[in-house]
Each structure stands twice: as structure tokens, then as C-alpha cells.
Amino acid sequence: MVQVFPNHLFSRFFSFLYRWKISIFLLFVLSILCLYPLSFPALPNFSYFDKFMHLSFYAVIGIGAIIDYFLTWNTKIPIGKFNKLALCLIIFGVTIEILQAFSGYRQGEFSDIVANSLGVFLVWLFVKFF
Numbered sequence: 001m002v003q004v005f006p007n008h009l010f011s012r013f014f015s016f017l018y019r020w021k022i023s024i025f026l027l028f029v030l031s032i033l034c035l036y037p038l039s040f041p042a043l044p045n046f047s048y049f050d051k052f053m054h055l056s057f058y059a060v061i062g063i064g065a066i067i068d069y070f071l072t073w074n075t076k077i078p079i080g081k082f083n084k085l086a087l088c089l090i091i092f093g094v095t096i097e098i099l100q101a102f103s104g105y106r107q108g109e110f111s112d113i114v115a116n117s118l119g120v121f122l123v124w125l126f127v128k129f130f
Contacts (some may be wrong), residue, residue: 021068022064022067022068023064023065023068026061027061027092030057030061030096034096034099034100035100035103035106037103037105037106051111051115052115054115054116054119055115057116057119058089058093058123059119059122059123061119062089062119062122062123065077065089066123069081077127079128082127083124086123089116090116090117090120093117096108097109097110
């Protein structure tokens with residue numbers, strides 16, 4: 001009998017999920033917060049609070065990835081691997097903003113993409129120099 005999905009494919013998939021559990025969980029939570037029509041209480045009277053939150057969420061996801069890597073391999077994440085991860089996070093942020101623009105109940109903004117990318121960039125600086 002021919003197997004449609006070889007066992008090694010499943011083991012690699014679940015191994016990936018286990019290694020990056022914090023990052024995947026944070027991305028899942030962020031996706032729900034960004035795409036589900038939620039009603040939030042009024043934001044604080046701080047003109048850039050929304051951009052600060054975008055920057056913070058993506059910085060936390062980047063830090064989660066650093067923690068995931070350290071817990072799995074017990075070493076600091078190499079900058080080359082983090083470069084790939086950072087690019088994936090930026091693409092994820094752009095995709096979320098595009099989906100929000102087409103959702104009808106959320107707005108996608110270029111300034112949100114910049115704030116998301118800046119959050120990833122701050123974590124990149126941390127990885128690069130520390």
C-alpha cells in the first residue's frame with residue numbers, strides 16, 4: 001500500500017511545531033487580533049499608541065523566536081537564521097495588512113507595516129549586536 005503522507009513528513013512537521021511553539025502561538029494570537037472584528041475600549045490619549053502596539057507585538061514575536069531557538073538548541077540564534085525569520089515576520093505583517101484592507105471591517109495601513117517592520121528590526125539589532 002502506498003502512503004500518501006510518509007511518516008517522516010509528519011515527524012518533521014510536528015518537530016517544527018514543537019521547536020517553534022512560542023512563536024507559532026504568538027503568531028496565531030496576533031492573527032486573531034488583527035483579522036477578527038473585535039471591539040476594543042477607547043485607546044489611551046496617545047497619538048501613536050496604535051503604532052507603538054504594532055511595534056511591540058512584532059518585537060515580542062521576534063523575542064519569542066529567539067527564546068524558541070535557545071530552548072531547542074541551547075545556543076544563541078545565528079544572525080543568518082534570524083535574517084530569514086525576520087523576513088518571514090515582515091512578509092507576515094504585510095500580508096496581515098493586505099488582508100485587513102480587504103476585510104471590510106478593518107483598515108490596512110502602510111504606517112502599520114512600517115511599525116511592524118520596525119519592531120522586527122529592533123529585535124534584529126539585538127540579535128546582531130548582543
